[in-house]
Amino acid sequence: METQEFKPRILVFSTDKISDPGIDQAGLRKIHYSPSVYTISIPCSSGIKPRWILHAFEQGFDGVFIAADGTECSYSSKCSEHTNSIIVEAQKIMKERNINTKRIRMAAICSVCAEPFVNHISTFSKILQDLGSIKNEIAEHKAPSLS
């Protein structure tokens, strides 16, 4: 099964009003990206809980990408700041569990940012390919499960 080239699985958190439409644009314009990218759309990236990120790693996602609204966020002008704090917090826990902190990444994706999104995903995929499968890290370090 795992003999093929390792294709990192990426969970994307997008936002309903801005970055998710941006990701839709990539599809609309048939700009292809890896099919092992899965997206969950939420109202605002400031609302992502660190536990969701950790859950993704535990379930086998190799990376988590936060497609944030940056300065375009319609909810909060401090959205980037808030989202960044969430990442810092998640990384703290990741460190405790020996998960490489490079496995989480954030960029602002606007509602027409089809190409930038695809470029970010391809760069991130390369980084994750170098890191290898999350299973290696999770297996090495048996963390107490979330419950």
Place this chain on the structure above:
Amino acid sequence: MSPLNDDKDSITSSFYLTKQTSFRIAMKQRIGVYICHCGGNISDYVDVEQLSKLIANEDNVVISKDVMFACSDSTQKDMVQDINDQKLDAIVVASCTPKLHTHTFRNVAIRAGLNPYNYTQVNVREQCSWAHSDKPMDATIKAYGLIRAGINRVKYSEALENIEITAQKAVGVIGAGISGMRAAVDLARMGNHVYLIEKEANVGGRVAESGKLFMTGENGKDVIDRLYKRIKEIPEITVFTNANLDKVSGSIGDFTLEVSVKDEALKLNVGAVLVTTGFDFYQPKEGEYGYKLSDNVITLQQFNKLIETSNDKLVYNGNAIKSVAYIYCVGSRQSKGENKYCSRQCCSAAIHSSLNVHEKFSGVKAFHLYRDIRTYGKQELLYTESSRKGDIYIKYEEKEPPAVEVKNNKTVITVKDYLTYKKELSFDVDLVVLVTGMVPRSDSNDISSKLKIPTGSDRFFNEIHPKLKPVETVIKGVYIGGTCQGPKNITESVQSSLAAASKINTILRKGTLELEPIVARVNAETCLWCEKCAAVCEYDAIKPIESNGKMIAQVNTSTCVGCGICGPVCPSNSIEIVQFTDNEIESMIDGFMEKAEINTKQDSQENEISSGKQIKLNGFPKIWREIASALDDKTLTIPQLSEQLGVESNVLTWHLMTMNRYGVVEPAGLDEDEAYYMYKLKK
């Protein structure tokens, strides 16, 4: 400073991992799943038929169907019937992006008596079949994961009721140009109080500054005077001039606009806000086509004033003007610059000015240096008339713009004319008129940040969707009209602001309105009122309240916008957004990772069709029977059939395609040159 970084010592990471436990809900047991072909948009790449069979075996899934167009009325009716017949307690629709049809399918649920929030939309088109059209097999596997995630999520879905709030039957209209003034009149006539708020000392905006207007020839000032007279007769409209919008708070149905009028500070309570703040004219840079370097280079607005104020003779700076060159697209259609867009109304405006010159003064020669003349619709008549009057049109390209220089006291234009094989022309004119475009107002950032209206790549205010929600913004209750949204002429501006007036009246007419229940809620058992949530909330929606002898957070559901910013900062995980709970999000993640047993054989579809019924052709057109017998055990292209049957190929195409439509024949791949399809009988 982020609240997450505060009190580092007192909070350890484990707090952030606390499982939210108090909101227990009954898992959905009878789920219906609908997977859309989207007429091939999805099914050309994703094997929807196989997926619907696989999904049918999932726990709690009672119905799993693949449908041609999930959004079509007939499918909607089927869904309603399924929900009733099968007593479904939740539905999942896997089709296009939720931005398009969430409302459609929520309404399906409502019609069937199912709570609209027991429905989940799965995006298998924009984020799957289209994004991965290069890899149909992988797209099918991904679609499976996406649908599984949707099913998992809907299992945890809760029945929610809309929040009903009292709506002020009053509207704040920001900007008293023609769009705002006109909308104010109709909003008042439809039964709302209107506060018309204007920054300047006078109402009327750009139109009041204009002379003769295309297409009607009316005078701008007269139009505004008439409109203002009408406004003054309507007691339901309060006009504030010299007024500044200082602060906006509240939400749909109940906004508070803090406005200062001279030294007086006012608080206006309104149910909705219409933004009609207009535009600025592009200001040419010094040296752009000789602007400010030569006295004889002016903008179209300056020129229009000149036409209006000159009598008998067109005179500028004491010199009689006998020739004018209009340079178009100044500040517009900049492929490398900031303003990539077309300003829409300037071609007509410039030609109209030229016609006004001819009407008022004789013997003024006009040269129009343009890129494309965009006198769309009936405005074309202006262009025809100007050509008839002898105006000369010279087409330049962006990469070779005209040069304006002062030589021997003359203003000389050099340009390559693309209408005469790029011949270089050089001529002097008495006046150069720069046809400048529209740009967002310099204070539009201030307005957009106060009202939280997003802007597009053109920096104008952005609607949600140009066809579905053309005057709505992402902020509920805040609408846009006129040129603050992008270049428009007067009629178009008025149409858009009146369209906004219509939409506003539909929400305010009853005095109460219903809001989506996607808001934050607090777990009273675990909340410790540490104030972190309230500190990050920008909508002032969280306040402390006493409950069972302790202080906890309380959410104001009409001001809460459901952004979720409060969730991650809560050390005890006691606040969450409904529909985005830990259960829902984490079960989606689980669903993505579910292993799919997808049959990768490409021919699996082919076998299915063989059970289809065969058509008897008795009484059908003779040519159908001839085609059918020619195709017996053979595959042929249309030219081959045409030759064999001695029927013209277009007639043959028409009949063969009709037979294809009614399932008599079907394509059997392309021929060797990949120019023609071969056809065979459908057995």
Place this chain on the structure above:
Amino acid sequence: MPENISNKYDAVVIGGGIAGQETALNLADMDYKVLLVEKELSIGGKMIQLSKVFPTLDCAACITTPKMSETARHPNITLMLNTDVIETVKTNGHFDITLNIRPRYVDEALCTGCQQCEWVCPKVVEDSYNSNMVGRKAISIPFSLANPKIAAIDMEQCLHCKKCEKVCVPKAIDYNMQPKRVNVEATSVIVSTGFNLFKPKNKPQYGYGKYPNVIDAMQMDRLIAPTRPYNSLLRPGDGKVPDNIAYILCTGSRDSSIENAMGCSAECSNNPICSQICCMYSIKQAQLLMGALPLADITIYYMDIRAFGKGYEEFYQQAKSMGVNFIKGKVAKVTPKEDNSGNLILRYEDVATGKLKEVKHDLVVLSVGVLPNSGIVKTFTNQKLELDDQRFIKQVDELVSPSLTSIEGVFVAGTAAGPKDIPDSILSAGSAASEAASYIKRFSN
């Protein structure tokens, strides 16, 4: 049509295209009672025929079908299909309207839209929904996305073989159905009758109707649409996959030479104005064709590219960067290549070089313009509903109140007043609703 429907309405909307639906929905959402009258068998108008729409490339069906469903099921909207307005008389401030519902020979209440009748019907007729590029049956549902999805018999073509009657399980077929007159009373009337496309046969030099591989743009939109008439994107002359497609813009627009060419006046008269949508729909089709046929060459012959709306210029530049070939030049004539290949020779003057050129294409698309569809004015008998010089409904206060017409209480929405693209039609409909609602409110107080 249910027998017990009320005959009093706050507004009667004539024409159920996108503008009519939008107007009706706005008024209905304000709790006004609306009657929507449509002459065809389904609402949807021109937009429901389109593939995708510029500049967002959303599929037209995805935007229209929800609006159609919403219109069809709104509790405040009554639909009357297959219906003509016979007369509108203004009396004592309201309108008395006489309508004629033509028979569809299928009972609307019984038909389930199962299409069994259509499958067995042996009579093949032209399918106007697909611009006659394919056949349908004498009994059929109007088109797959029709609302309501109910069959109808084309009685002029019917063979009376009764095969349909035999297979119809709910017994919905009724050969003896009669036309029905209905009188209604309305406070206001909204005219949203839309437009006609220019008939390309009236430019005989382009060979439409003579050479099967010369088609008009609506036919191309059908060919690209997911609900297309063929199994793939093929040319109608011989089913070849086209690989060198030409667009001739301004066919029947910005043109004062039409009348002379044909010597007729009413239907094919001159059209001196610009149709406002053809540049953009051609660019849209070109972009879609580049996606569907990656190896095909696409050339657009134009006079001026009028990409004026929000995001349009960017859309035009995008088409250029995708490789669509834009040539400024007026096409004089289209002739067939004399090798029986079905290919065509375009003769045009190339503005960039000043030379007369001849080029081969295997499919030619005529980007036909927008003509008025204002026959409705004849039904206003005791007051005159005026037309403008181009025979669109006259806007009597174009700048300040764009929906007002020459009759108080009659409003105009969408392209009935002049060429418009979809976003502008929708805004115009919203504006007509605002005017009409203000009028109704005053009237009812």
